[in-house]
Amino acid sequence: MKKIKNRAYFAMLIALGLTFGIAIFTVRLFTDGKDWVMLRANQSVFNEGVMDTGTVTDRNGVVLASAGNGVYSYAEDETIRKSCFHAVGDYSGNIGSGAVNAYDYKLAGYDFFNGVASISGSGGKVKLSIDSELNAVAYKALNGRKGAVLVSNYKTGEILCMVSTPSFDPNNPPDLTNPAYEGVFINRALGATYTPGSIFKLVTLSAAIENIPDLYTRTFTCTGSVQVGGDTVHCTGVHGQQTIEQALANSCNSAFSEISQELGADKIYEYAEKFGFCKSLTISSIETAAGSIDKADAGTSNLSWMGIGQYNDLISPIAMLRFVSAIANDGTAKGPVLLKGAYAGSTRLLETETAQKIQEFMSYNVAYAYGQWQFPNLNICAKTGTAEVGDGTSHAWFVGFLKDEENPLAFTVIIENGGGGLANAGPVANAVLQAAVAK
Amino acid sequence: MDSFIQSLNSFFAQPDLGGAYSPFLSYLVFFTRYMLPIAALAILLRCAYSMLRERYEPEVWGYLDLPDGSRVPLRHLECTVGRAKSSDVTLDGSWVAATQLVLIRDESGNWTAYDIAMSGGAEINGVLIPQEGARLEDGDLITIGKSELRFFNLTEEERGIISKRRTSPGKQISPGTMFRFVSVFQFLVMYQLLYFGDEQYRAQIALSFVSLCVIMWLYYIIMRAIGRRGFEVEALAFFLSTIGLSVAASSTPENMLKQVLLLLAGIILFLILGWWLRDLKRVKAMRFPAASVAVGLLAVNLLFGSELFGAKNWLSVAGVTFQPSEFVKIVYIYAGAATLDRLYRGKNLLLYIVFSAVCVGALAIMGDFGSALVFFATFLVISFMRSGNIATVVLAVSGAGLAGFLALSIRPHIAERFATWGHVWQDVNGEGFQQTRALSAAASGGLFGLGAGNGWLHKIVAADTDLVFGMVTEELGFIIGVCAIAAIIILAAFVVHNASQGRSAFYVIAGTAAGSMMMVQLALNVFGSLDLLPFTGVTFPFVSIGGSSLISCWALLAFIKATDTRKSASFIMKDPSKMHDYNEFSERTYIDEANEDESQDNEDTEANGEEKGRNLFDRRSEKRGRAK
Known part of the structure; x- marks a missing residue:
């Protein structure tokens, strides 16, 4: 019997195998459970493949979208529905970067302990960092033009306003074959790239400050155009003798052509790459469109245009927002993030001294060139851009920040084919910033 | 039956009973989710x-006196005797096979010895054990080469007492x-x-x-x-x-x-x-x-x-x-x-x-x-x-x-x-x-x-x-x-x-x-x-x-x-004191006592049992001494 007893112990090997298997499964459940619940066939989360649980709100708790028991709904106010359309996304899944799709795993309300069970039965909550009222102001200010508006707090990295147009009311979808709705499902703030035009001079300037020792003592002469490699680089005016400060305020192509030729394509590219203009960024786990900068050959007019923000330069509005945020924040970019209270990582893009110098220059831009009267009561630092797109029209850019401890706001406005940057994008930025400061 | 179920159903179908209408009920049911594992763990633990911690007294069904004078209890209805360490009764000596004997006790309390060694050669009272096995009686002498063993069956009296010592x-x-x-x-x-x-x-x-x-x-x-x-x-x-x-x-x-x-x-x-x-x-x-x-x-x-x-x-x-x-x-x-x-x-x-x-x-x-x-x-x-x-x-x-x-x-x-x-x-x-x-x-x-x-x-x-x-x-x-x-x-x-x-x-x-x-x-x-x-x-x-x-x-x-041999545990296992042969025994006292302690979850009987057990073993050795 002793023998039989000893042999019986071998049966416990099976028990050991069972325990081992369960241990493996527990580990997998812990690491992969959040992906498993997102199976479209999971009827606790989806209803026929459509998100069926969870609520998206703005930073103040205003409900922007909610779903449950086979029914979903968007914000109550129509302008908020339109202005937050791209940030919130749609239940049909047309906008991949919208919260409903990008944060579906949060809306499922999954955690290892409770699975997708919640005491209210309404799933998880996603609190966006955007303020739906600011979005509504920006949407109205864009006034039917195509474009994007971004405003963030450069100290916390939270994006407070993110609007992309064209947009529509998800409760009353229009006829989307109308050309006015072309690309309506693209969030232009995150998912599009544009020719930057003169706002790119901030990048070239950063490189110049750190690489041209006598930059501040130099004089830049503008005769309305400059000959480079047999081509003519035209300027918007005849600016005469200028300091670097004045050249930026005049957005003088002649001056920046000279600087670009001196820096060379590699140096400009190096800075653009460091500032995140050549790659895709990850904003609260959303992948943005990747910008691209092509290096032009030395001694050609292309190199001049590369440093001026034309040539083959393409950047995304969100990358520009991050860059001006870094300038405003003495060289360190926070985030940006789209979720309220989310941890925003810090990245140093510029030396503190460089950043502070550019701050002065951008403040001078407003005082010397743009007109403080256009931005009442705002201590604003900015740069305009009027990017030629080749068909005779140009994108209107207006980027910058408020030098204001109470309202540390950075902004980027772009209007597609909107004409002059200051005249068209400037008022949109002013409207949103006035509303944000008034809060 | 169907109409009964239907009337029950209409009673249960009242919305208040379980619908998602009452927040109190929904909180209560949410809470019961946490109680389930507690109940389950309580059952399992x-x-x-x-089942696994309990150390119960082994059963004893007979004894073998070994050549070195020691006495080994037979603890199973089936036991092996041989040189191998895994044998139930281990014997020394090159003349003993790794597994020489299998001793089996049948329903009526009779023991049979089987010689399963290739070489054979084991004897009971000087007679070679045949292929189909040989009956073992109380006091029989088993000879394996130079080793001599003596077998003692359990008396009914002992069995009753040993049964009582089993842990319930x-x-x-x-x-x-x-x-x-x-x-x-x-x-x-x-x-x-x-x-x-x-x-x-x-x-x-x-x-x-x-x-x-x-x-x-x-x-x-x-x-x-x-x-x-x-x-x-x-x-x-x-x-x-x-x-x-x-x-x-x-x-x-x-x-x-x-x-x-x-x-x-x-x-x-x-x-x-x-x-x-x-x-x-x-x-x-x-x-x-x-x-x-x-x-x-x-x-x-x-x-x-x-x-x-x-x-x-x-x-x-x-x-x-x-x-x-x-x-x-x-x-x-x-x-x-x-x-x-x-x-x-x-x-x-x-x-x-x-x-x-x-x-x-x-x-x-x-x-x-x-x-x-x-x-x-x-x-x-x-x-x-x-x-x-x-x-x-x-x-x-x-x-x-x-x-x-x-x-x-x-x-x-x-x-x-x-x-x-x-x-x-x-x-x-x-x-x-x-x-x-x-x-x-x-x-x-x-x-x-x-x-x-x-x-x-x-x-x-x-x-x-x-x-x-x-x-x-x-x-x-x-x-x-x-x-x-x-x-x-x-x-x-x-x-x-x-x-x-x-x-x-x-x-x-x-x-x-x-x-x-x-x-x-x-x-x-x-x-x-x-x-x-x-x-x-x-x-x-x-x-x-x-x-x-x-x-x-x-x-x-x-x-x-059927593997549960604890006292009064499994309906499949017979109580040793109540097994066929024992029931023929006229003295009822042990059975009555056994029943008594079953009805009260007592701890003191174990102590009693142990004492009696010890007396019993003492008595046995006295008896053996006299027999020699």
């Missing part, structure tokens, strides 16, 4: 503690409390089902759970009435059956009452088989006929079976559909286990191998590869238990591996399952359809579940059988799922724990085989649905829906119950 299972943990915890568990599950489940079937749900509870307590009362106090094995089975009933309530609420009736049938078969196992003589006599019936059943299945879910393992008789392979499992273990004398002879193993090949082959032809695998694993356990030969096991495994490859090449759908294994997420709507849904549902349930009746996996094909672990985890939570697995492991561990106290090799082998069979089936079911093993489609013991499987699980439980 109490059972495991009482009720001593450490009240057996009723275990069932009370199971009842709490049942109530909580029923409450969740009434809240979340289909409103149309509230009456069926309530009736089924109340019936299950009543059946359980009736069993308890009857067993207590005949003086039994060990219920852990049944408590675990009732715990698992409750989970099974919850699965039924979600997937097929209209058939719940049928499920309860099948459960009752299972319990009755458990009792009948248990009663049958009490007498080893008749058990041994029926092994061959039982195996023949099993082969016949499989043959009928092969000829007249119908195909369901891809395997032709169903038989329909008079409108009742069942799976013969489930019942063959019982016979397979019954016929596979053997007593110690046969074990060492080895010649019976060949017959068993043939029987196994027939069973596994028949199942493979039917296309039921899952069951074939379960049978094969059980075959390995039994043949290892019988032969102790790892080489045989390795040989069998490699042989089966070859056969497996052959099967894979003939049956493309099995090969596909192997190909899908580990890649289910690459084909969520094709080959990985069932597994990905099981995983998704399981993750959705978290540790505490969404609530019984609140899942969706039951809408998927075979959710309540092959994917049942996913369903349990979704609705009752991962903790309950793991508890269900742990319950089966505890049953198997209990058998192994009991092996050292086993009376006969038959019980130990059968119990170990039953426990192993359940564990293998469990592993294939659970890990198949979770993509840790290829999907084979076998049932989760007690939990998966299906009458044949449920009944056969309860029957297999009888083999596990």
Whole structure:
């Protein structure tokens, strides 16, 4: 019997195998459970493949979208529905970067302990960092033009306003074959790239400050155009003798052509790459469109245009927002993030001294060139851009920040084919910033 | 009956009773999710503690006086004597074979000695032990070469006293409390089902759970009435059956009452088989006929079976559909286990191998590869238990591996399952359809579940059988799922724990085989649905829906119950003091005393017993001294 007893112990090997298997499964459940619940066939989360649980709100708790028991709904106010359309996304899944799709795993309300069970039965909550009222102001200010508006707090990295147009009311979808709705499902703030035009001079300037020792003592002469490699680089005016400060305020192509030729394509590219203009960024786990900068050959007019923000330069509005945020924040970019209270990582893009110098220059831009009267009561630092797109029209850019401890706001406005940057994008930025400061 | 159920249903259908209207009720039901694991863990821990921690006094059935003058008690109904360290009685001397003798005590208290050594040469009172064994009488002299042993049988008086010293299972943990915890568990599950489940079937749900509870307590009362106090094995089975009933309530609420009736049938078969196992003589006599019936059943299945879910393992008789392979499992273990004398002879193993090949082959032809695998694993356990030969096991495994490859090449759908294994997420709507849904549902349930009746996996094909672990985890939570697995492991561990106290090799082998069979089936079911093993489609013991499987699980439980030799624990084990030969003994005092201490959960009898025991041994040695 002793023998039989000893042999019986071998049966416990099976028990050991069972325990081992369960241990493996527990580990997998812990690491992969959040992906498993997102199976479209999971009827606790989806209803026929459509998100069926969870609520998206703005930073103040205003409900922007909610779903449950086979029914979903968007914000109550129509302008908020339109202005937050791209940030919130749609239940049909047309906008991949919208919260409903990008944060579906949060809306499922999954955690290892409770699975997708919640005491209210309404799933998880996603609190966006955007303020739906600011979005509504920006949407109205864009006034039917195509474009994007971004405003963030450069100290916390939270994006407070993110609007992309064209947009529509998800409760009353229009006829989307109308050309006015072309690309309506693209969030232009995150998912599009544009020719930057003169706002790119901030990048070239950063490189110049750190690489041209006598930059501040130099004089830049503008005769309305400059000959480079047999081509003519035209300027918007005849600016005469200028300091670097004045050249930026005049957005003088002649001056920046000279600087670009001196820096060379590699140096400009190096800075653009460091500032995140050549790659895709990850904003609260959303992948943005990747910008691209092509290096032009030395001694050609292309190199001049590369440093001026034309040539083959393409950047995304969100990358520009991050860059001006870094300038405003003495060289360190926070985030940006789209979720309220989310941890925003810090990245140093510029030396503190460089950043502070550019701050002065951008403040001078407003005082010397743009007109403080256009931005009442705002201590604003900015740069305009009027990017030629080749068909005779140009994108209107207006980027910058408020030098204001109470309202540390950075902004980027772009209007597609909107004409002059200051005249068209400037008022949109002013409207949103006035509303944000008034809060 | 139907109108009664309907009136009950209309009562339960009142919205206030369970609708999602009252926030208080929804909070309450949310809270019960956390209470379920507490109840389940209480059941498991109490059972495991009482089953595995208990050290009980070994039984003594006789004595051998060794050449060195020491006295060795014979602690089992079957004992080996030899030079090997693993022998029950170890002898020194090159003239002794590794395993020389097998001593077996039969029902009527008579001992028989078998000389199983190749060389033979053992004598009783100077007479060579013949091939068919020789009767051993009290005081007989056994001679093996130069060694002389003297055998002493137990007197009836001693047996009564030794029996009293045995530890009773009720001593450490009240057996009723275990069932009370199971009842709490049942109530909580029923409450969740009434809240979340289909409103149309509230009456069926309530009736089924109340019936299950009543059946359980009736069993308890009857067993207590005949003086039994060990219920852990049944408590675990009732715990698992409750989970099974919850699965039924979600997937097929209209058939719940049928499920309860099948459960009752299972319990009755458990009792009948248990009663049958009490007498080893008749058990041994029926092994061959039982195996023949099993082969016949499989043959009928092969000829007249119908195909369901891809395997032709169903038989329909008079409108009742069942799976013969489930019942063959019982016979397979019954016929596979053997007593110690046969074990060492080895010649019976060949017959068993043939029987196994027939069973596994028949199942493979039917296309039921899952069951074939379960049978094969059980075959390995039994043949290892019988032969102790790892080489045989390795040989069998490699042989089966070859056969497996052959099967894979003939049956493309099995090969596909192997190909899908580990890649289910690459084909969520094709080959990985069932597994990905099981995983998704399981993750959705978290540790505490969404609530019984609140899942969706039951809408998927075979959710309540092959994917049942996913369903349990979704609705009752991962903790309950793991508890269900742990319950089966505890049953198997209990058998192994009991092996050292086993009376006969038959019980130990059968119990170990039953426990192993359940564990293998469990592993294939659970890990198949979770993509840790290829999907084979076998049932989760007690939990998966299906009458044949449920009944056969309860029957297999009888083999596990039969290994429990604690005092007054198992109805299958006879009390040594009440065994056939003892009843003929006229002195009633010991029986009365034994009954007395059963009725009071006392601790002092053990102390008394020990004292008496010591007196007894003293007396014995005195007597022996005089005899010399």
